[in-house]
Amino acid sequence: MLLDVKNLKTHFPTQTGLVRAVNGIDLQVREGAAVGIVGESGSGKSVLSMTMMGLVPSPPAIISADQVQFEGKDLLKATASEMRQIRGNRLAMIFQDPMTSLNPFLTIGDQLSEPLLIHKNLTSSQAKKRVIELLASVGIPDPVARYRSYPHEFSGGMRQRAMVAMAVACGPALLIADEPTTALDVTIQAQILELMQSIRQNEGTAVILITHDMGVAAGFCDEIYVMYAGRVVERGPTERLFAEPTHPYTKALLSSVPRLDDPPGGRFRTIPGQPPDLTNLPVGCAFSPRCPYVIDTCRKEVPPLTTVPGESVAREKACFVEIRGKEAGQ
Secondary structure (H helix, E strand, O other), rough: EEEEEEEEEEEEOOEEEEEEEEEEEEEOOOOOOOOEEEEEOOOOOHHHHHHHHHOOOOOOEEOOOOOOEEEEHHHHHOOHHHHHHEEEEOOEEEEEOOHHHHHOOOHHHHHHHHHHHHOOOOOHHHHEEEHHHHHHHHOOHHHHHHHHHHHHHHHHHHHHHHHHHHHOOOOOOEEEEEOOOOOOOHHHHHHHHHHHHHHHHHHHHHHEHHHHHOOHHHHHHOEEEEEEEOEEEEEHHHHHHHHHOOOOHHHHHOOOOOOOOOOOOOOOOOOOOOOOOOOOOOOOOOHHOOOOOOOHHHHHHOOOEEEEOOOOOOEEEOOOOOOOOOOEEE
């Protein structure tokens, strides 16, 4: 197993209470796999990725886990020096907003050269040659001239391509992409996803794709983790999960996606209510106040993530109710 996370928690003390942003996550990623993490804004997806990258300062955050094992090493037990050797080299990340992730005072060439100089011990001329090759490989025109450009001289799509090039410069084993297509038009979105798929296929790089876009996850990922209120509520192969969700939240997410066969002028389907306050989670299942299938047990106990019976491939859900074959409201 390339990445094996067990019972990861990231909590933030605040004046109003303890924010349970990540509240006991198990996550496994195999070599070369594409794993999607989906859910509404505020479900804990980005905090999960930043914690695994070692980018959440502790303190003030309170971070604990049974293990966060990557290539046989527990990242939570790694020293700062060891994490610097892993991060950007074997474990890399594409951040959500390339404009704020890139340094506006440094050229694109200088920023892409840095991981090569640090991790691969290349000379300046070798790093420059490699960066130009990387810029060309991600589809940036005239890479020799663009090497000397600053981030503000790139379009949004080009900045995201530069971020992809930076992330894969050292040939990481695992690439975490946090909403890599946010704020891009659909054509550029497709190009970025195609680029990431090409890197995965050609380099054998595993990818964790964090997104709120179910369509993007469906087209890219082999396996999906659905997060709600800091916990995984369902996990399974993409095709099975989309065809027959076993958790009410997953079903509600999929139902809220507009379809081509929707009647003209029809109303958008929404999930009633609001996500819970992470400083004051409801007793029992966090989704119970919004769930059409809720039973008394849901309001008393937190459902554990358990194997879904009768499946030919491994699936898990955190729900006391069997919803397959039911319609919402029954």
